[in-house]
Amino acid sequence: xxxxxxxxxxxVQAGGSLRLSCTASGxxxxxxxxxxxxxxxxxxxxxxxxxxxxxxxxxADSVKGRFTISRDYAKNTLYLQMNxxxxxxxxxxxxxxxxxxxxxxxxxxxxxDFWGQGTQVTVSS
Numbered sequence: 360x361x362x363x364x365x366x367x368x369x370x371v372q373a374g375g376s377l378r379l380s381c382t383a384s385g386x387x388x389x390x391x392x393x394x395x396x397x398x399x400x401x402x403x404x405x406x407x408x409x410x411x412x413x414x415x416x417x418x419a420d421s422v423k424g425r426f427t428i429s430r431d432y433a434k435n436t437l438y439l440q441m442n443x444x445x446x447x448x449x450x451x452x453x454x455x456x457x458x459x460x461x462x463x464x465x466x467x468x469x470x471x472d473f474w475g476q477g478t479q480v481t482v483s484s
Contacts, residue, residue, distance in 0.1 A: 361385035361461050361470060363454050368478030375482070376442045381454030381475050383435040386462035393430060393437045394457070397450035397480075404453070408439060422448075444482045451477040 367379040383390060392411050398404040408428040409417045416428050427440040437454050454475040461468060 361387065361459050361473060363456060363473050363475035365452070365454055365475040365478040368452060368480045370481045370483065371444055373444060373446055373482055373484050375444050376440070377444065377480060379439040379441070379452055379454075379478060379480075381437040383437075383456065383459065383473070385459075387435050388460045388462070388467065390435060390456050390459050392457040394455040395428060395437070395439045396453045396455055397448075398453070398477075399447075399450040402450075407452070410437070441480070444480075446482045446484045449480060449482050451479050453477045 362384050363381050364384065365379060365381045367377060369377060371377055392409060394409045395407040396404050397407050405419065407419050407422055408426055410428045410430055418426060425441065425443045429438045441448065456473040458469055458471050459473055
């Protein structure tokens with residue numbers, strides 16, 4: 360089985376920094392696109408940042424210049440470095456993988472749309 364497990368959330372003052380991590384566990388061969396989403400209270404989940412298997416990245420306008428997404432391919436880990444945090448960044452942050460190829464018993468399988476459990480980020484003013 361493949362799971363995404365996040366860590367690194369917490370409470371920080373405005374202007375501070377946090378780094379989120381998301382590790383994929385299991386017998387993994389490859390992960391395609393990985394994303395960070397966030398959902399603030401009373402709002403829809405929004406895409407924050409994306410990184411593909413080749414390392415190309417994209418960001419929501421609201422976080423450009425402040426957040427940096429990266430991957431450690433050997434560790435199957437996704438990161439989000441968040442700097443200059445603002446109160447409006449307060450949300451639950453979720454990692455997502457659009458497809459993962461992994462060993463399942465004696466077979467190779469590909470699963471789609473994996474999500475982590477979410478980690479709370481709270482930025483105080």
